[in-house]
Amino acid sequence: MQGLKLLSSLRLTVALLGFAMVLIFIATISQVELGIHEVQAKFFRSWIAWWDIMPGEKKVPIPIPGGTLLGSLLVLNLLAAHGARFKFSWSKVGMVVIHSGILLLLLGELFTGLLGREAQMTLNEGQILNYSTFPREVELVVIRPDSDGLETVTAIPQARLKDGAEFPFGGFSVRIQSYFSNSEILAESEATEAFDKTHATEGSGKGYAVLRKPREATDDRKDLTSAFVEIIPDGGKSQGRWLLSNALKGEQSFPAAGWLWKMAIRQRRLYHEFSIKLVDFSHDRYLGTDVPKNFSSKIRILNPDTGENREDLIYMNHPLRYGGLTFYQAGFENNDSTTIFQVVRNPVWTIPYIACAMVGLGLLWVFSQHLIKAISRRNKPTPAP
Amino acid sequence: MRKFVLLAPLSLFVLSSCKDDKIHTYRVANDAAAESPAPPDVDSMRAEPEIATLAVGWKVPEDWKQEKAGQFATAAYALPEGGRVTVSKLAGDGGGLAANLNRWRGQVGLKPVADKDVSGQPLKIADSDEVMQLFNLTSVDSAADAEGILAGILPLKTETWYFKFSGSVGVLRKSEAVFAEFLRSVRIAGSRKSASASAPSGLKKVKVTPPDGWTPSEGSSMRAASFSIAGPDGTTADVSVVPIPGDSGSVLDNVNRWRSQLQLAPLASADDPALGNKDESPAGELFVSHMTSSEPILNGKKAAMGTAILKRPGMTWFFKITGEATLVEANLGQFDAFVRSATFPE
Numbered sequence A: 001m002q003g004l005k006l007l008s009s010l011r012l013t014v015a016l017l018g019f020a021m022v023l024i025f026i027a028t029i030s031q032v033e034l035g036i037h038e039v040q041a042k043f044f045r046s047w048i049a050w051w052d053i054m055p056g057e058k059k060v061p062i063p064i065p066g067g068t069l070l071g072s073l074l075v076l077n078l079l080a081a082h083g084a085r086f087k088f089s090w091s092k093v094g095m096v097v098i099h100s101g102i103l104l105l106l107l108g109e110l111f112t113g114l115l116g117r118e119a120q121m122t123l124n125e126g127q128i129l130n131y132s133t134f135p136r137e138v139e140l141v142v143i144r145p146d147s148d149g150l151e152t153v154t155a156i157p158q159a160r161l162k163d164g165a166e167f168p169f170g171g172f173s174v175r176i177q178s179y180f181s182n183s184e185i186l187a188e189s190e191a192t193e194a195f196d197k198t199h200a201t202e203g204s205g206k207g208y209a210v211l212r213k214p215r216e217a218t219d220d221r222k223d224l225t226s227a228f229v230e231i232i233p234d235g236g237k238s239q240g241r242w243l244l245s246n247a248l249k250g251e252q253s254f255p256a257a258g259w260l261w262k263m264a265i266r267q268r269r270l271y272h273e274f275s276i277k278l279v280d281f282s283h284d285r286y287l288g289t290d291v292p293k294n295f296s297s298k299i300r301i302l303n304p305d306t307g308e309n310r311e312d313l314i315y316m317n318h319p320l321r322y323g324g325l326t327f328y329q330a331g332f333e334n335n336d337s338t339t340i341f342q343v344v345r346n347p348v349w350t351i352p353y354i355a356c357a358m359v360g361l362g363l364l365w366v367f368s369q370h371l372i373k374a375i376s377r378r379n380k381p382t383p384a385p
Numbered sequence B: 001m002r003k004f005v006l007l008a009p010l011s012l013f014v015l016s017s018c019k020d021d022k023i024h025t026y027r028v029a030n031d032a033a034a035e036s037p038a039p040p041d042v043d044s045m046r047a048e049p050e051i052a053t054l055a056v057g058w059k060v061p062e063d064w065k066q067e068k069a070g071q072f073a074t075a076a077y078a079l080p081e082g083g084r085v086t087v088s089k090l091a092g093d094g095g096g097l098a099a100n101l102n103r104w105r106g107q108v109g110l111k112p113v114a115d116k117d118v119s120g121q122p123l124k125i126a127d128s129d130e131v132m133q134l135f136n137l138t139s140v141d142s143a144a145d146a147e148g149i150l151a152g153i154l155p156l157k158t159e160t161w162y163f164k165f166s167g168s169v170g171v172l173r174k175s176e177a178v179f180a181e182f183l184r185s186v187r188i189a190g191s192r193k194s195a196s197a198s199a200p201s202g203l204k205k206v207k208v209t210p211p212d213g214w215t216p217s218e219g220s221s222m223r224a225a226s227f228s229i230a231g232p233d234g235t236t237a238d239v240s241v242v243p244i245p246g247d248s249g250s251v252l253d254n255v256n257r258w259r260s261q262l263q264l265a266p267l268a269s270a271d272d273p274a275l276g277n278k279d280e281s282p283a284g285e286l287f288v289s290h291m292t293s294s295e296p297i298l299n300g301k302k303a304a305m306g307t308a309i310l311k312r313p314g315m316t317w318f319f320k321i322t323g324e325a326t327l328v329e330a331n332l333g334q335f336d337a338f339v340r341s342a343t344f345p346e
Helices: A002-007 A010-034 A036-044 A067-085 A090-115 A351-379 B002-017 B042-047 B050-055 B097-107 B169-184 B194-198 B251-261 B325-330 B332-340
Strands: A048-052 A061-065 A117-124 A128-145 A150-157 A166-169 A172-180 A183-187 A208-212 A226-233 A241-245 A252-256 A259-285 A292-303 A308-315 A320-322 A325-333 A338-345 B024-029 B065-067 B073-078 B084-091 B121-124 B131-137 B147-155 B159-168 B214-216 B225-230 B236-245 B277-281 B284-298 B301-312 B315-324
Touching (some): A002 A067, A010 A036, A036 A067, A150 A166, A241 A252, B024 B097, B097 B147, B147 B169
Parallel strands (some): A241 A259
Antiparallel strands (some): A117 A338, A128 A259, A172 A226, A252 A259, A259 A292, B214 B225, B284 B301, B301 B315
16 A cells, blocks of 8 residues: 555656656757657657767766656556545546546557557659558568469568577578678678678679668668578578678579579568559649749559549648558659658547547636636625624 | 556556567568569570560551650550550560459559459450450449559460550540450461461571581571570570561660660660661671670679661561670670671572
8 A cells, every 4th residue: 555655646746747857858869869760769668768878989878767667657646646545526527537638648659659650652653552661660571472473471570680580481491690780781892891701692692791880860861771691491401691681672582492482671561451553743833933832742542442543632731541541741752753651550649639638628627616616705795894 | 446556557568568570471462563563584585585576566546646665565555535555575474464464453453363263355366376365454333534454465475465555444435446456456477377478488588607606506486597605604695586577666676675684774765876886788787786784684694685687678687696794795796797697598
């Protein structure tokens, strides 16, 4: 009971809010060095965040409570406070609704972190795609072309890629000899001593050397993830070593277990049940200037399940919500012939709106109660002196 | 309530510890280029030269406007009522009937079909034993502005031809009959029945003198002569002489097709110096080209091609040497002499 008392104390609430302010301040400063994605993962989606107080050559990491820990404790603090002191009365309804709204807001952030996804879809005019890619995540894919014209794809996520990892397939294994989360690839003739001594013996990566590099922090730079992999038949010797990288275009093939397989490291894909075709991209400017007036993408939605085959327009501040995803106009390239959509999947996107509405209603209820009391006090006849 | 408070930390910990690091296996249509998915396959090109494909011909309606065909298509036409017809060919089975059909089905929002369920309406090619398969990739209830495709796929022994009419469903319905007429006009000049009609046998004879070291090879029925050159390290180069009745397209079209096989960008105009040179030979005017891939695309090495186009009355002769770049370049002089040695019995 002592624990519940401590957990339900208002002092803990104040302390946690204080830590949250410090965390936001540190994360904002660290964003200069690390970029927004790294900061989100390191400070807000972690139990303990290791703050590098002197970024640069000398690392002095200090542990501070991460966003997940603070958020969880705030939720528990709120629940414990109600658990310890809750007694229903109409005068407290407003406070209960306000706290429920705050609780929902905190849980909404937790579920957004767990279930939300942000990907990109890059389309050339006339191109059709049924998948988006995650710009900061890669996957190792091993593909078996099937006789019916489709392909069986086994996608190994980046979190599973590490030195020595081995992935069995029927009749052979794919073994990662060396893994580079970010790298530089150069022709062997141009490589220096700092480059890794491993070399490919098969595939299109032959003749290239790989240099290990720290992960890119800024949003405008992408990691070049690479790996030297071996194909090892069951009970046999290695068939050779391939260099796979998202810097190398296309897949590399290898024969194994009676099939001609393909493999690659590529940006991780999120497949959709429908396809999007870019019909036309427009980049309007104000007459006689280069000042952008509007970016818009005329697209066609092709959905075999619903039979939809229709056009739509995505432009600034006018995203397309379709199939549980939201497509925002995020960018363009290739002389205005390629569009880039930010594809956001957030099944709990309505929660912040509901939570804010609840807090608003609760506040309205509380203020109304106070107002009614104040008015009734004023109208009460004052006793004669 | 208190039990809930005690359970909450555990559930929060479990939820926030979830990471999407599972290995997933799924089946999808293969990643294909928009129009023609098969990358240039130098090995298959060497085994069976693409030049034989030029034996397929068709009659274009007068009001169709010829358009720039692009890197992979052989021909493209804009129809007066709207829509676009493209003709393209791929080596071998082009990756399979189902794969190509499913790619198109995806483009118009139809579900993929399994290989066993792929069946088109047969159209027998006149003067030939070959059969084209016709597909209508629109659904009956498609809105007029929905996209659709009408297609004819003609599988031949060594290659597959694709005749594709794409546009809105309304446009397709309007010009359906014209496209069907266009497909009925397709002929195979080198086929068993039409060869004698379209190419008198005398016109297909050539006498050539191969240099030492070139050995006659089996080739194919389309070849008038075929040789193989053995190089060091087990490399080989292939030499072919293929006659095609008639004009057989512009030099630019032919060179761009060869360039695409070497994964080189197409040339924009016939004035580009990379196109090649005109030359004279005892048998007539030649157009000679030489091209080398910029990437190692043949057994980890660069590939090269030497070609000569010789136009004779009623027949165009294509001489070609292909293979690993070093071997081809070492034999270019002999290839030139080989081309000039050609004589044509009357």
